[in-house]
Amino acid sequence: MEPVGLRARKKLRTRDAIADAAISLFLARGFEQVSVSDIAATAEVSKPTLFRYFATKEDLVLHRFADHNGEAARVVRDRGPDIAPLTALHRHFRAGLDRFEPVTGLNDHPEVVAFHRLVFTTPSLAGRLTQYLLDDEDALAAVLGPGIGARLQAAQVIAVHRVLARTNWQRIADGRTAHDVQPEAIVEADQAFAQLRHGTGDS
Amino acid sequence: MEPVGLRARKKLRTRDAIADAAISLFLARGFEQVSVSDIAATAEVSKPTLFRYFATKEDLVLHRFADHNGEAARVVRDRGPDIAPLTALHRHFRAGLDRFEPVTGLNDHPEVVAFHRLVFTTPSLAGRLTQYLLDDEDALAAVLGPGIGARLQAAQVIAVHRVLARTNWQRIADGRTAHDVQPEAIVEADQAFAQLRHGTGDS
DNA sequence: GTTACCGGGTTGCTTTTTTAACCCAGTAAC
DNA sequence: GTTACTGGGTTAAAAAAGCAACCCGGTAAC
Incomplete structure (x- = not known):
């Protein structure tokens, strides 16, 4: 077991307090309209x-x-x-859809939707998110192996994730429920991974 | 204004958390049945x-x-x-009775009553309380002036406080309400302070 | 009659947090 | 075109808290 003393517990709480204060202030007033000092004060x-x-x-x-x-x-x-890498990734994304995980974009909790809108409509946030995705891509490429082939595949996988998630979110932002969107989200995911496996089929 | 920064605020909260944890554990299980480690753990x-x-x-x-x-x-x-010292002390105690302050013993909140019982029925607590009263007495004597006269007067004042408060508490512990006891508490306080001023009248 | 445990209280060292002051970039005032 | 403010981010020193290990007196086990 990992040692969970007072110190560790309080650190977690502090982190949560800061994050919660930040998110709620951002959702209420917008990213730029909140200073980090405001957040610090709210989180005490x-x-x-x-x-x-x-x-x-x-x-x-x-x-x-x-x-x-x-x-x-x-x-x-x-x-x-x-198990092939692509198969594992496909199954994992599919499992995320089954559980309506926020990362998949397939989640209609108002808080989650507002959170996504906050990210996508705030340039500096969208920008930094891209950085995260690039890091993800690097890590994936490294584990897929050396060479340009792995890099390309990693880039394509991350791109697929991104597009699928944004598509799901967009439909929900348009007013549909996660439950309603789920079937087509699954179909599209299957199609996307099939395309990765076999190419687009274009000549 | 007194500077009330983050540090001061959090120290107060920590102190309160410890004290609250202690009191509630003591009331629930009794003074000796609770270890300081229990309290520390509860207060985190x-x-x-x-x-x-x-x-x-x-x-x-x-x-x-x-x-x-x-x-x-x-x-x-x-x-x-x-204003004579005794007059000030009398008025102050009287004001405490008017406001049903717990120190006067004239308070029937179940929590307060239980708290008093805890103190009076736990020898080590009663003992330490006596120490506090002696300190109080020293401080009062010092401000009343030098000499044995001041010391005697201080001792008598503190004794009066103690007896009046315990009497009030006892009546409430017997089931009466603070409101019901208040009139006689006031009469007795007046009598006690009159005795201090003029002596018992015994020859 | 040692041995071991428990509970109140302490000690030294490390980690975390606060504080106040500062740097730098943008920008509004005049 | 200075001047001054605001906001993101940093620094150094000091306070507070945590941790582990300990002391000491009592008391239960064997």
């Missing part, structure tokens, strides 16, 4: 403490994505024997 | 931290009395001009 910590937990203002929002950092690489690394 | 602080806030286990209970430490001396020191 000092500004240096805030920055000890989160490197930048953007990370206050994106740590939820950061939690998934390297996930694709991990999925490939931890796949069972006799 | 370490044992050394607990002892940085409270010198002894007894003080975890008695800090409420300690908050009134030196109050008698303060009342005398801060009295208006042309």
Whole structure:
């Protein structure tokens, strides 16, 4: 078991308090309209403490994505024997859809939808999110192997994730429910991964 | 204004958390049946931290009395001009009765009654409470002036406080309400302070 | 009658947090 | 075109808290 003393517990709580304060202020007033000092004050910590937990203002929002950092690489690394990387990635994304995980975009909790809108409509956030995706891509490429082939495949996988998730989110932002969208999301995911496996079929 | 930064606020909260945890555990299981480690764990602080806030286990209970430490001396020191010390003390106690302050014993909140019973029925607590009263007495004597006269008067004042408060508490412990007891408490207080002023009248 | 445990309280060291001051970039005032 | 403010981010020193290990008195086990 990992040692979960007072110190560790309180650190987690502090981190949560900061993140919660940040998200709720951002959702209420918009990213640019909230200063990090406001967040620190709301979370009842000092500004240096805030920055000890989160490197930048953007990370206050994106740590939820950061939690998934390297996930694709991990999925490939931890796949069972006799399972192709693409198969493992496909199954993992599919499982995410089944569970309506926010990363898949297939989640209609108002809070989640508002959160996604916040990210996508705030340039600095969208920009930093891209950086995260590139890191993800690097990690995935590294575990897929050396050479340009692995890099290309990694790039394509991450792109597929991104497009599928944004598509799902867009439909939900348009007012549909996650449950309603789920079937086509699954079909599209299957199609996307099939395309990765076999090419587009264009000559 | 007094500067109330993050540090001061959090220290207060920690102190309150410890004290609250202690009191509620003591009331639930009794003084001896609770270890300071239990209290520290409940308050989510370490044992050394607990002892940085409270010198002894007894003080975890008695800090409420300690908050009134030196109050008698303060009342005398801060009295208006042309007001005799005894008059100031009398008025102050009388005001406490009017407001049903727990120190006067004239308070029937179940929590307060249970708290008093805890103190009076636990020898080590009662003992330490006596120490507090002696400190109070010293402070009062000092402000009343030098000499044996001041010391005697101080001792008598503190004794009066103690007897009046215990009498009030006893009646409430017997099931009467504070409101019901209040009139006689006031009469007795007046009598007690009159006796201090003029002697018992015995020859 | 040792041995071992328990509970109140302490000690030294490390980690975390606060504080106040600062840097730098943008920008509004005049 | 300075001047001054605001906001993101940093630094160094000091306070507070955590941790582990300990002391000491009592008391239960064997």
